[in-house]
Amino acid sequence: MTSPGLHVRGTARIGDTHVFGPLDLTVAGGEWTCLLGPSGVGKTTLLRLVAGLDRVTTLDGQIAASDGKPLQGRLALMAQSDLLMPWLDVMGNTLLGARLRGERPDRHRATDVLARVGLSDHIHKTPGQLSGGQRQRVALARTLMEDRAIVLLDEPFSALDARTRSQMQDLACDLLAGRTVLMVTHDPTEAARLGDTILIMEPGGLSPFAPPPGATPRPIDDPATLTAQADLLTRLRNSAA
Secondary structure (H helix, E strand, O other), X not given: OOOXXXXXXXXXXXXXXXXXEEXXXXXXXXXXXXXXXXXXXXXXXXHHHHHOOOOOOEEEEEEEEOOOOOOOOOEEEEOOOOOOOOOXXXXXXXXXXXXXXXXXXXXXXXXXXXXXXOOHHHOOOOHHHOOHHHHHHHHHHHHHHHOOOEEEEEOOOOOOOHXXXXXXXXXXXXXXXXXXXXXXXXXXXXXXXXXXEEEEEEOOEEEEEOOOOOOOOOOOOOHHHHXXXXXXXXXXXXXXX
């Protein structure tokens, strides 16, 4: 799969109320771009606009793929909440997208995807029988089943404990390799570990932050990663001041 880049430019508003911008965002194809910034600056709104899910906010500008082709049908969104249907088992939740589109579910592929996320022994369990980390693995499996070139992640691991969060970061980085990923996060460690590009969204626009060297996911105890994490936290504290 060839994953295109993404370009978003313009100003967002709800009626006459300014939401964010002017903004000029370029997301490199096949790489992870991590977007941080203070609460309320418009990060989640930006993701929902790109995904075509925000019917309230108007973007006076443009959202386009680098290859010039329509974005429709090439995007997947994984939200902070796992959004699992409590009455469906793991397999049913993984196949939900296909069922909603009226397509024939590919149970063989779903079985393979669930094996890749380590849920082969939990296929017939309902969400209430799973841990938080397992539920997010189901959400990741459902995202992978969509098989989209561009993946939008809205703080998908923020509610997990530190150990499970680190494991899910490693897993997502592995399984989404080669895809174009735009991830909203409030966690400097997460951005330092996963970002090929790191951007800070502020009321005045976007500010770049140099990622640490090395391939992702970077070791959590690597000195350069730790330094980047600390510097990024300082930048965020200053931007919120």
